[in-house]
Amino acid sequence: MRSLGRYLLVRTLLTIPMIFVLVTLVFLILRVMPGDPVKSSIRPGAPQEYIDEIRHTLGLDKPLYVQYGEYLWDLLHFDLGTTLSPVRGQSVSEQIWEHFPATLELALAGILVTAVVGVGAGAYAAHHRRSVADYSLRLYAIIVYAIPVFWLGLMFQLIFGVWLRWFPIAGRISSLAVAPEHVTGLYTLDSLLTGNWVAFKDSVMHLILPAMTLGLYLSGVFVRLTRSNMLQILKMDFITAARARGIPERTVVYGHALKNALIPIITMMGLQFALLLAGAVLTESTFSWPGLGRFLVERITYRDFPSIQGAVVVFAVLVASVSLLVDVLYAWIDPRIRY
Amino acid sequence: MEPLLQVENLTVTYETRQGPVHAVDDVSFTLYRGEILGLVGESGCGKSTLGMALLRMVRPPGHITSGKMLFLGRDLLRLPEEEMRKLRGRHISMVFQDPMTSLNPLQRIGDHIVETIRTHEPQVSKQEAWDRAAQLIQRLGISPDRLKDYPHQLSGGMRQRIMIGIGLALNADLIIADEPTTSLDVIVEAQFLDLLRELRDEFNLTMVLITHNIGVVAELADRVAVMYAGRMAEIGAVRDVFHETLHPYTKGLLASVPSIRLEDGLELETLSGAPPSLLDPPPGCRFHPRCPQAKPVCREAVPAWQEVKPGHGTACWLYDEEEA
DSSP states (O other), X not given: OHHHHHHHHHHHHHHHHHHHHHHHHHHHHHHHSSOOHHHHHSOTTOOHHHHHHHHHHHTTTSOHHHHHHHHHHHHHTTOOOBOOSXXXXXXXXXXXXXXXXXXXXXXXXXXXXXXXXXXXXXXXXXXXXXXXXHHHHHHHHHHHHHSOHHHHHHHHIIIIIIISOOSOOSSSSOTTSOOOOOSSSOHHHHHHHTTOHHHHHHHHHHHHHHHHHHHHHHHHHHHHHHXXXXXXXXXXXXXXXXXXXXXXXXXXXXXXXXXXXXXXXXHHHHHHHHHHHHHHHHHHHHTTOOSHHHHHHHHHHHTOHHHHHHHHHHHHHHHHHHHXXXXXXXXXXXXXXXX | OOEEEEEEEEEEEEEETTEEEEEEEEEEEEEETTOEEEEEOOTTSSHHHHHHHHTTOOOTTEEEEEEEEEETTEEGGGSOHHHHHHHBTTTEEEEOXXXXXXXXXXXXXXXXXXXXXXXXXXXXXXXXXXXXXXXXXXXXXXXXXXXXXXXXXXXHHHHHHHHHHHHHHTTOSEEEEESTTTTSOHHHHHHHHHHHHHHHHHHTOXXXXXXXXXXXXXXXXXXXXXXXXXXXXXXXXXXXHHHSOOSHHHHHHHHTSOOTTOOTTOOOOOOOSOOOOTTSOOSSSTTGGGOTTOOHHHHHSOOOEEEEETTEEXXXXXXXXTTO
């Protein structure tokens, strides 16, 4: 375990330069991009002196390298700054913290859908190789992979929200319902913990469509990956040996083989996490889901530099943590892997 | 002696793009309880396919085309798949060639044995099964602590003993060992063969020992069956087959075994030529193109099985009474 600790430390330290490069790029791109946080937050036609005055108080008139230096200095102290627009002076950390649970809830639900649908369908396709189900699932995988995620979301809204009226199409909870007491910030979990069944049912209903959109979109890759890995594992000697011991076929396929096929699948889960967050940005916008992704999109239109930078840093840290978590999972699943 | 398994006219066919290949062609033999039958032949002669066929586990595109396999009074070829599965591991157990790859790398050694026991005897508790596994591997010369280990933590010899142990866990009536010592080094191989000999006496094992190593057969087997190009060439007690060899192929096989006592100037004999392609086997006796004693009839007709003396038979025209 000591070597695992060392490994984790090194990996954590390695994420620092990555975040530094990312932060620098975002900082520069925002300054090069047309648009201005001050102009976008005040009434059009305000006098130039007024604009200049605000720019001065916000420090936006300082040379770029000074602004950059100050920003990095603050970041080193875990200070993400205050918002510029549409409302000035709010703490960026607080804003992010407020929006984060919604994104986490959607991401977790999405990953769950992906894992169940993608890995399950992939294993099933491998088990029933060359059957109609196999061909259909492979076709499904290509289709969902190629579909733009926001379009998939729009179709779900149209079919299940507008036509069938099964699910609400926007938000995390009905406007008339009372949000559950804050415990974790995940509405479904909080309402469950506080025994608020009305809110639980309501938030689950709201979660289903966006989670399906995000989850199914990502599931295509996992159907293909799981299937091909399973086919390889199913040819191995220990699978034949397990069958020769009389182990039932279902246990052989979904127990022995699937567990052995999991390592590359988990790697892919880790790699796809960045894609999941990108998908979350689009899905959140489609479903008016008040999460970090929608927050980011909104702040980009306002050119709220600190908020954008803050959100990107949080996303980067998330991706890095997940890939770290994946490495730890390997060692847990496969006894042969030790760090 | 009580027959445990009677194989009659078994044929296994692989459907290939070039046409059907009969990897096992009209093979019959009887296996008696408590004996070790050595099944020998060159690579590709169909001995491994025959081994898998006994478990009814020939991999597609191969399948058993015809024949009978009477085991404990039932024809295995007529059993529903689910019944057959219940026989696997419980009544018929298999030890594979490569112990390195035949254990699940993510499963502890003990769980392999426990899983097998509890698959066939669901009423046994986990703890009970674990205790049985511990006793068993102790008998095999492995410390029970090793049950908690994963396969990669064990040596090849240990793993092969574990494979045997899985077979013994349920007191299988028949153990099929497919080249069990091929991937072990000579010292470990010798230890493993010693262990098998002990276990045979202790558990009254019935075993089909598939090998291309005549030495292993000589040491361990009671009877030997020689296969050539998918067909049975000769079957008999080891002593008979080795000393009163009938089939010219068996003679060639025995002559080509290097001996440390080989005298100076005596060259090792080899069989000329290579085994035929089973896609387009030679007509008549399949061995005739390589046979030093081939007669015209060998080219034309398949030799019938001849029981030359009780328990010692061959398929060769040299011993056909009417022909001779």
